[in-house]
Amino acid sequence: xxxxxxxxxxxxxxxxxxxxxxxxxxxxxMTSNPSNISLGWSNLFSSNDYMKSANLSNFYLSKLxxxxxxxxxxxSSINNLNYYNQKMNYFSFLIPLKNQKHGLGxxxxxxxxxxxNIIESDYSYIPGNVDTDPLAYKTEYSFSGGPSIAxxxxxxxxxxxxxxGFKFDYIFGSLYSHIKHNVYNINYDMDGEIxxxxxxxxxxxSIKNYSGYGLxxxxxxxxxxxxxxxxxxxxxQTQIKDYFxxxxxxxxxxxxxxxxxxxxxxxxxPIEFNIGYSRLLNEGSFILEYYLYKPFESDLYILDNPxxxxxxxxxxxxxxxxxxxxxxxxxxxxINSYNYSIKSNKQGFTIGLGLNMIKYITADFCLEFGxxxxxxxxxxxxxxxxxxxxxxxxxxxxx
Numbered sequence: 001x002x003x004x005x006x007x008x009x010x011x012x013x014x015x016x017x018x019x020x021x022x023x024x025x026x027x028x029x030m031t032s033n034p035s036n037i038s039l040g041w042s043n044l045f046s047s048n049d050y051m052k053s054a055n056l057s058n059f060y061l062s063k064l065x066x067x068x069x070x071x072x073x074x075x076s077s078i079n080n081l082n083y084y085n086q087k088m089n090y091f092s093f094l095i096p097l098k099n100q101k102h103g104l105g106x107x108x109x110x111x112x113x114x115x116x117n118i119i120e121s122d123y124s125y126i127p128g129n130v131d132t133d134p135l136a137y138k139t140e141y142s143f144s145g146g147p148s149i150a151x152x153x154x155x156x157x158x159x160x161x162x163x164x165g166f167k168f169d170y171i172f173g174s175l176y177s178h179i180k181h182n183v184y185n186i187n188y189d190m191d192g193e194i195x196x197x198x199x200x201x202x203x204x205x206s207i208k209n210y211s212g213y214g215l216x217x218x219x220x221x222x223x224x225x226x227x228x229x230x231x232x233x234x235x236x237q238t239q240i241k242d243y244f245x246x247x248x249x250x251x252x253x254x255x256x257x258x259x260x261x262x263x264x265x266x267x268x269x270p271i272e273f274n275i276g277y278s279r280l281l282n283e284g285s286f287i288l289e290y291y292l293y294k295p296f297e298s299d300l301y302i303l304d305n306p307x308x309x310x311x312x313x314x315x316x317x318x319x320x321x322x323x324x325x326x327x328x329x330x331x332x333x334x335i336n337s338y339n340y341s342i343k344s345n346k347q348g349f350t351i352g353l354g355l356n357m358i359k360y361i362t363a364d365f366c367l368e369f370g371x372x373x374x375x376x377x378x379x380x381x382x383x384x385x386x387x388x389x390x391x392x393x394x395x396x397x398x399x
Contacts, residue, residue: 033070034364039318047327060102065396068091091107105151115143136196141303154166169215181202203249217231229275234271267298267300284319295310315331348368352365368385
């Protein structure tokens with residue numbers, strides 16, 4: 001299968017909502033909050049924390065019930081091929097338990113995602129023998145979906161300088177894979193040119209259902225001008241039920257077709273580590289952050305291609321204006337990803353605007369410009385522009 005993947009990148013036209021995500025279970029989603037993304041894809045800090053909702057260890061600070069949602073619009077160009085998509089990102093609901101001492105929350109967000117279609121542009125060949133004629137074929141691959149996370153969040157104050165938060169995750173969702181081989185007879189015209197005529201279609205669909213649990217811990221230490229935040233995420237083994245449907249296209253599954261085979265698997269836990277520092281500077285805040293991701297191990301990779309190790313470094317600056325009615329934030333990031341066959345280097349710039357002019361309502365906008373250089377047998381160059389929009393509403397339910 002790795003040889004097939006090698007051929008694909010020489011002769012493929014593909015589109016992915018999550019950039020280059022043909023590995024593991026799809027692209028790992030780091031964060032979905034526009035005010036975090038505006039600081040160079042920060043996981044620990046927010047450019048607009050007017051409602052105290054963007055930091056796991058500090059969301060206890062608000063006295064309000066908060067509801068937040070976000071969406072994004074993606075424009076990308078990969079080797080001069082242009083793509084566009086839009087998607088919803090996350091939902092969260094935060095509740096104060098005790099006046100600025102404890103907080104409880106619920107959230108729903110994607111965990112891994114892929115939406116890619118691959119069509120081989122060149123024919124592959126099956127040699128014939130005395131009894132059979134040679135055949136040609138082209139393969140189409142389609143991947144969509146991925147696991148999501150439903151979470152329970154808790155945040156608490158320990159003392160005036162120290163606080164903590166934890167997030168308990170339930171992993172669920174499905175990854176759909178459809179493989180179709182279009183088989184052709186090989187004929188020749190009067191001039192000796194090859195003619196391909198349809199022979200048959202060999203196809204199958206598989207659905208991988210995910211089920212698992214995870215835990216993320218975060219602590220914050222605050223002084224007058226300095227803030228240190230660190231987080232650690234770890235999952236237990238995740239169960240995967242793989243359903244195989246022979247000679248079935250995904251659309252036919254709505255007719256209630258029974259699966260041919262069912263297999264149970266487990267994937268080991270990925271590890272995530274974050275550490276960050278924030279400093280008050282010129283009536284604003286400057287942040288530095290480092291992120292490390294060690295992937296899971298499994299025999300169920302997309303196209304037999306393992307998930308990528310990732311390291312991210314980002315920094316940013318944000319400032320409030322007009323008595324906190326406006327906030328501006330910007331950041332820069334470098335993300336290096338790799339496995340034994342793929343290397344990726346992403347660099348980008350983000351700029352965000354937070355609007356807090358209406359009481360109990362916050363709107364966030366973030367614009368991202370970046371490029372991604374992917375090395376796999378040949379070099380793929382991606383340039384992208386993304387727009388992220390978030391909306392938060394709040395109300396005082398408790399005195």
